[in-house]
Amino acid sequence: MLDLAIIGGGPAGLTAGLYATRGGLKNVTMFEMGMPGGQITGSSEIENYPGQEKVVSGMDLMQTWPEQAMRFGLKHEMQQVLKVRKAGDNFEVELADGSKQEARAVLLATGSVPKKGGFKGEKEFFGRGISTCATCDGFFYKNKEVAVIGGGDSALEEAVYLSKICSKVYLVHRRDTYRAAPSTIEHMRACENIEEVTNVTVEEVIGDNMGVTGLIVKSKENDELRQLDVPGVFVFVGRDVLSDALKQDDGSYLCEVNEQTEVVVDLKMRTNVPGLYAAGDVRIEAAKQVVCAAADGATAAVDIIEYLG
Incomplete structure (x- = not known):
């Protein structure tokens, strides 16, 4: 059984993995279909990340994050998570290949994708x-x-x-x-x-x-x-959050979401379901900045360590 399943490999997921494993959790897996880094890797210029003096691309900024995050034991599985369900006191994570994994805690850090403009052509x-x-x-x-x-x-x-x-x-x-x-x-x-x-x-x-x-x-x-x-x-007309993994078979969501299906969390990134967290652009009132997503991941991981005891 996993201590923590992290869904998404952007700044929030990677930072959560770093903090969780360095903080003592042994079985932490990050599920990310592609290479870690997140949507920011498509940005042309980053000039406001603290400590980054030079203007760099999003790809350059995120280049070393995965290696650092995995140094303390974070595992990466190139798998799509279809659904997260409750399984007693734990969670069942259903993967696209048909397999399922059980986790004591889950962090949703799936981010968002560009919206369509809705025009002809x-x-x-x-x-x-x-x-x-x-x-x-x-x-x-x-x-x-x-x-x-x-x-x-x-x-x-x-x-x-x-x-x-x-x-x-x-x-x-x-x-x-x-x-x-x-x-x-x-x-x-x-x-x-x-x-x-x-x-x-x-x-x-x-x-x-x-x-x-x-x-x-x-x-x-x-x-x-x-x-x-x-x-x-x-x-560039906005973004849709990727919270579908929380959608249950009856159409409801595993935890509270708002009208835009952004996940409702408190200041520690906790949802209204114990053990289930959300961080980064998928949560309510996200600032949609790399530094804020990273902070969300760290905040969630610190609380998850305490939650798992």
């Missing part, structure tokens, strides 16, 4: 001109014009990143104000080749057999249509 051209990762795909549009859809920190940060590669970036947002931090907005507006296209709705992404050829937007003021002739569209 999005599904048809995803991966053929539509992307949710500027770091991954920005190079394909070197010296070309692209559009970024969104108004939060991620959208503006990726627009800035793309502005260094592309000849022009259209920043498309449905409002005339942004949800991003003031410093991020200032940084974006300092880029001369970013054009703000605000107070519009995205009507359609158009293209041909080769991929995207343009983006059509409609003004909210006068319904006027405008076509942006771009071969690349980057979508």
